[in-house]
Amino acid sequence: MASDLNEQFQYNLMLAKALVQLMPATDRQHIRIWFDVLAELDQTQQEMAIRNEYIWFILLMLQNNRIEEYFKELPPRKILPLRDVLEQKIIDDVLIASDNNMSWLDTVSDEEKEKNLEKKKVAPENFLNSQPLPKEGVICYFGAFSDQSPSNFFQGTQNNTLLEDDLISNASKHSDFCIDKSHCVPFVQCPAHVRIETKKMCKTAVGSDGVCCFTGQNHTTPEDRHPRGRQHLVRMNPQTINLIARHSQDKINEYKVKETVLLADGHLLFPGSPSYDHFRNFKLLTKTDLSEVLDLASRAMEIALATRDFKNRQGLTNQQIELGMLQQDLSATPLGIACAAKPHCPLYPVKYRRIDGACNNAANPAWGSGMTPYARLLPPSYEDGIWLPRVSEHEGQALASPRLISSTIISDGSAVNHEHTLMVMQFGQFLSHDITQSIEFSFANGSAISCCSDDGRAKLHHEERHYACMAIDIPHKDPFYNQFNQKCMNFVRSVLAPRQDCTLGYAQQMNKITHFIDGSAIYGSTPEQTGRLRSFEKGLLRVFNDFGRHMLPLSPEPDECLNRKQNLACYMSGDSRTNQMISLVTLHTIFLREHNRLANELSKLNSHWTDEEVFLEARQIVVAELQVITYKEFLPIVIGNAAMEQFDLSLSSGTEYSHDYDESIEPSATNEFAAAAFRFGHSTVDGLLKIYGKKRMDEMIFIPETMFQPSRMRKFFFMDELLSTLTTEPIQQVDHNLDEALTRYMFRAGNPFGIDLASLNIQRGRDHGLRPYNDYRELVGLPRLKHFEELSPELSEKLRKVYASVNDIDLWVGGLLEEKAPGSIVGYTFRDIIADQFYRLKKGDKYFFENSPRINPGSFAPEQLLELRKASMSRLICDNSDGTLLGRQAPSAFKKPGVEG
Numbered sequence: 001m002a003s004d005l006n007e008q009f010q011y012n013l014m015l016a017k018a019l020v021q022l023m024p025a026t027d028r029q030h031i032r033i034w035f036d037v038l039a040e041l042d043q044t045q046q047e048m049a050i051r052n053e054y055i056w057f058i059l060l061m062l063q064n065n066r067i068e069e070y071f072k073e074l075p076p077r078k079i080l081p082l083r084d085v086l087e088q089k090i091i092d093d094v095l096i097a098s099d100n101n102m103s104w105l106d107t108v109s110d111e112e113k114e115k116n117l118e119k120k121k122v123a124p125e126n127f128l129n130s131q132p133l134p135k136e137g138v139i140c141y142f143g144a145f146s147d148q149s150p151s152n153f154f155q156g157t158q159n160n161t162l163l164e165d166d167l168i169s170n171a172s173k174h175s176d177f178c179i180d181k182s183h184c185v186p187f188v189q190c191p192a193h194v195r196i197e198t199k200k201m202c203k204t205a206v207g208s209d210g211v212c213c214f215t216g217q218n219h220t221t222p223e224d225r226h227p228r229g230r231q232h233l234v235r236m237n238p239q240t241i242n243l244i245a246r247h248s249q250d251k252i253n254e255y256k257v258k259e260t261v262l263l264a265d266g267h268l269l270f271p272g273s274p275s276y277d278h279f280r281n282f283k284l285l286t287k288t289d290l291s292e293v294l295d296l297a298s299r300a301m302e303i304a305l306a307t308r309d310f311k312n313r314q315g316l317t318n319q320q321i322e323l324g325m326l327q328q329d330l331s332a333t334p335l336g337i338a339c340a341a342k343p344h345c346p347l348y349p350v351k352y353r354r355i356d357g358a359c360n361n362a363a364n365p366a367w368g369s370g371m372t373p374y375a376r377l378l379p380p381s382y383e384d385g386i387w388l389p390r391v392s393e394h395e396g397q398a399l400a401s402p403r404l405i406s407s408t409i410i411s412d413g414s415a416v417n418h419e420h421t422l423m424v425m426q427f428g429q430f431l432s433h434d435i436t437q438s439i440e441f442s443f444a445n446g447s448a449i450s451c452c453s454d455d456g457r458a459k460l461h462h463e464e465r466h467y468a469c470m471a472i473d474i475p476h477k478d479p480f481y482n483q484f485n486q487k488c489m490n491f492v493r494s495v496l497a498p499r500q501d502c503t504l505g506y507a508q509q510m511n512k513i514t515h516f517i518d519g520s521a522i523y524g525s526t527p528e529q530t531g532r533l534r535s536f537e538k539g540l541l542r543v544f545n546d547f548g549r550h551m552l553p554l555s556p557e558p559d560e561c562l563n564r565k566q567n568l569a570c571y572m573s574g575d576s577r578t579n580q581m582i583s584l585v586t587l588h589t590i591f592l593r594e595h596n597r598l599a600n601e602l603s604k605l606n607s608h609w610t611d612e613e614v615f616l617e618a619r620q621i622v623v624a625e626l627q628v629i630t631y632k633e634f635l636p637i638v639i640g641n642a643a644m645e646q647f648d649l650s651l652s653s654g655t656e657y658s659h660d661y662d663e664s665i666e667p668s669a670t671n672e673f674a675a676a677a678f679r680f681g682h683s684t685v686d687g688l689l690k691i692y693g694k695k696r697m698d699e700m701i702f703i704p705e706t707m708f709q710p711s712r713m714r715k716f717f718f719m720d721e722l723l724s725t726l727t728t729e730p731i732q733q734v735d736h737n738l739d740e741a742l743t744r745y746m747f748r749a750g751n752p753f754g755i756d757l758a759s760l761n762i763q764r765g766r767d768h769g770l771r772p773y774n775d776y777r778e779l780v781g782l783p784r785l786k787h788f789e790e791l792s793p794e795l796s797e798k799l800r801k802v803y804a805s806v807n808d809i810d811l812w813v814g815g816l817l818e819e820k821a822p823g824s825i826v827g828y829t830f831r832d833i834i835a836d837q838f839y840r841l842k843k844g845d846k847y848f849f850e851n852s853p854r855i856n857p858g859s860f861a862p863e864q865l866l867e868l869r870k871a872s873m874s875r876l877i878c879d880n881s882d883g884t885l886l887g888r889q890a891p892s893a894f895k896k897p898g899v900e901g
């Protein structure tokens with residue numbers, strides 16, 4: 001066999017053999033299994049496998065410096081520098097062994113070594129240099145989550161699937177390496193175990209427990225080469241495609257006609273109701289935005305309807321849809337017009353990230369851009385596999401109403417977190433508004449859809465209901481809403497985005513904004529939005545000059561806020577949710593001022609720069625600061641240092657560049673993160689803002705009074721006072737308590753009652769097809785719950801009342817009740833979903849501020865990195881507050897004064 005192989009391969013082979021020799025016996029055992037599998041293949045397959053698998057294995061070890069670790073664990077051997085050892089061993093064992101055609105695992109006698117060494121006469125120091133080293137591209141090729149993972153080793157057939165299973169079950173359940181084509185990743189990044197029964201544990205690059213993973217991070221995207229469990233691809237003939245395309249088009253037209261009738265009949269929400277204020281969260285900023293989003297949503301709906309039609313005709317199972325078995329490219333079919341258009345990207349590297357987030361990833365230019373689908377950690381769970389909300393595992397009955405679950409499980413108790421300030425909450429919300437925004441369906445003219453009767457006493461009848469309605473039933477004896485005779489809480493489903501792969505498949509919800517941490521909440525996610533915010537002079541953003549104080553510009557929208565009367569302020573920023581909370585307005589103001597502060601400084605230093613240059617440079621610095629605050633200050637508090645380490649999320653230090661960009665990592669927000677895990681923040685909210693003046697408490701504000709009514713910002717001292725509150729008052733613990741400001745009075749807008757955010761979160765999870773909590777426990781490596789007591793002994797009775805089975809628990813509910821992970825303010829399940837998200841946002845973002853010039857066309861200089869890494873929330877406050885009250889600021893705005901750090 002060796003004679004047929006090229007030079008490169010021979011080199012790989014030798015290296016591989018050397019490594020085998022160097023390994024402790026236990027690990028050789030793994031290799032032996034690999035060899036056994038190899039022996040079953042024909043020569044071409046063997047060559048391919050060795051070429052791909054072996055070098056991958058070696059590179060992985062080299063990359064992780066794990067070889068040296070092996071030596072440390074081998075007391076009888078001398079510990080030599082890696083290079084020496086390799087050379088030594090290659091000379092000693094491998095060249096000779098391969099020349100002699102010996103078994104790869106056999107050792108070689110000293111006598112034979114001598115003889116062969118004589119024969120070879122290769123000087124040790126020249127050996128490695130003389131060999132054709134693997135090309136750089138090859139190393140990337142085997143990157144942790146490469147979509148183009150080269151191995152076809154286990155491709156396609158039933159037989160191959162068995163091989164894969166066998167390999168896993170034969171192998172030890174815990175080893176340091178994944179020896180086959182799999183990669184060792186934290187559990188949350190490998191859903192393989194939901195499909196392959198046995199899983200093999202391993203140590204990740206940073207030495208924490210992980211699992212050998214075949215599917216990689218982007219497992220829910222279809223992959224031709226890798227069968228999902230025992231599922232196989234389903235093909236369609238052209239006649240069928242034509243037929244389902246016609247039917248889905250007819251259905252869409254039917255929907256449109258009905259929409260016109262509903263609108264004419266007045267089944268819409270009017271400003272002044274709590275539900276209308278909820279709708280303000282999803283309200284689009286401009287007409288262009290509205291028509292673009294609704295057009296994409298309608299196209300995506302067409303695909304979902306076509307999928308449903310096809311599924312029914314062919315009698316397909318839900319699983320076939322969930323696992324992405326409909327992979328036929330629809331581009332050249334009548335359904336092709338419903339597919340996502342690819343962004344046009346220039347061929348040359350562009351220095352600044354685009355406002356819409358596109359063209360970050362060369363191979364997948366739409367990744368991370370606005371108006372694209374969320375990624376998923378696990379395939380969705382829908383009753384029909386496509387879009388209908390899931391039902392109970394118990395006899396397929398309907399799940400309990402989210403409001404019943406909320407009123408039973410969620411209380412208004414207070415458990416204070418004494419270490420962290422409200423800034424954790426407020427920055428968390430601000431950051432979430434940079435990463436994710438789902439949009440509810442609305443009428444074509446932008447009006448809000450109503451799913452309940454005007455008086456809230458009933459759901460609308462089917463004929464009067466919009467297809468996107470998913471109103472929440474309020475039970476008869478509701479402890480709060482009953483007194484107001486409310487039986488229906490409005491809920492409209494999130495719009496869909498066309499699938500990126502242009503295939504049939506399950507519905508995917510749209511993220512309206514750029515997924516990246518790129519300051520989109522400050523600058524907007526479309527050039528049009530940015531244009532509305534810029535002054536186009538000296539790189540500055542527009543401001544509202546409020547008697548000398550620079551505030552966010554006033555919103556031109558007449559119904560952006562409540563009670564928009566003269567002198568009442570309502571602001572505008574890059575995100576449409578800004579006025580939702582007054583403390584959120586404060587953070588937006590700080591970032592706006594920071595941009596302008598930097599722009600002024602830059603203009604002073606570079607008087608020749610154009611407005612555009614100053615704007616882009618200032619924006620780049622603001623985004624870097626935002627990233628620094630996120631990864632250096634905020635994230636360690638939320639997920640804890642252990643997870644920071646396990647997911648390798650800490651920033652590099654000093655003047656160093658980071659080299660961990662990986663183009664195969666999809667940066668998009670995951671649906672699980674957006675619709676559940678990062679909503680942990682709702683439990684940290686305190687319903688009362690205590691506002692202290694210089695000497696005494698000035699005001700105690702019940703936060704619903706400031707929702708969409710931020711006029712207090714105009715008071716001279718208010719912003720500094722609020723900043724002082726945010727940096728000194730504590731957050732609430734993440735637990736089953738949510739303040740009644742959010743569960744009873746949210747957006748009440750002068751009404752006696754508001755809406756319940758907990759119900760919305762639960763319903764949103766079902767709307768987005770999130771799987772039950774237990775599946776995510778398994779995903780992150782926790783044992784599945786068998787009894788409610790295991791989740792919460794105190795709440796088990798209540799849980800039993802509202803869930804027919806432990807397998808029904810909604811992710812947001814289960815995640816909140818979970819015991820905290822050490823050092824983290826959330827439990828393991830949320831922790832890992834959040835950690836995975838920030839991993840994507842760091843390692844999958846070419847423009848991440850600390851990436852080197854090789855990766856980032858707009859990279860900073862090393863000295864700039866040094867300065868940027870000093871950024872902190874406190875620094876931003878000091879530089880941009882009004883200076884009316886705040887003279888000093890604790891080093892960390894996120895930690896209660898007196899707490900270490």
Ligand code: HEM
Binds near residue numbers: 426436678681682761
């Ligand atoms: C200050 C009080 C807050 C209010 C009034 C609030 C309100 C809301 C509302 C109304 C929604 C949309 C619910 C739906 O219909 O699905 C939402 C979504 C969300 N919230 Fe909050 N929230 C607050 C704080 C926070 C905090 C502190 C965090 C995180 C630390 C957070 C994270 C999120 C996330 C990730 C979403 C999903 C956004 C999307 O993808 O559309 N929120 N919030």
Ligand SMILES: [Ca+2]
Binds near residue numbers: 435519520
């Ligand atoms: Ca963004």
